[in-house]
Amino acid sequence: MAFPLPEPMRLALDAAARAGEAGEVPVGAVVRRGGEVVAVVANRMRELGDPTAHAEMEAIRAALARLGTGRLDGCDLWVTLEPCAMCAGAIAHARIDRLYYGAADEKGGAVAHGPRFFAQPTCHHRPEVYGGIGEAEAAGLLRRFFATRRA
């Protein structure tokens, strides 16, 4: 019997799938504080013409705008793909408590791959990190998206 996915990862995966249908690389992110979902956002790089508009950056900005707290202490970030260096840095700047991610990103990931940002001695804030949640579904969305575009 498969474990049911935690609700915020379900929301992030659904946001990723909708983004993929709109031609965006299908990655979704959710910010939650306590039990409350404060942002559900997907990749908006294509929509905004901005290669920095990753799901995590957009989710962090949306949560900051919604909460008005200037930081995201007490918040969790759920994202369907391992964050890159830019997003890992943003997670540290925003002081997010816990990071939950889905698929590993061997090429661009910066949490378990490449610069392993949170393990750097100079990293000023380290969230708790949990990877592989909803991994198969998250990776499948990406695989199908790129297969279609290469066809």
Next chain:
Amino acid sequence: MAFPLPEPMRLALDAAARAGEAGEVPVGAVVRRGGEVVAVVANRMRELGDPTAHAEMEAIRAALARLGTGRLDGCDLWVTLEPCAMCAGAIAHARIDRLYYGAADEKGGAVAHGPRFFAQPTCHHRPEVYGGIGEAEAAGLLRRFFATRRA
């Protein structure tokens, strides 16, 4: 005789100084394409209540909005402080050609310190990098800013 500062670094330092007077950590950034300055921006973390609103992120977004090109190929970024991991990642995503920075950042820098992002095998785009331009003035702005706030 001191070398005159290149014009874009002069603009970035002036933007940093103005930001410092407004209570922002004094860091400024300029995006230039060919000989044309397309964005002059400083740190807006305090103004926007957003710890990801570093000068480089804001300058990249402003340049993308102005140029409408979706990427910043052919552009240089001039910034008064060594970029952090978030900003280094954004520079790579935006495909900036050349990075010129002023003061070193031993604590938060990710170019010559910490994760040394552009030297990572997984880094997908490496700009040419030139550090130490206007270093003394850039570092002085930051030192005086923090000295005042600690007093």
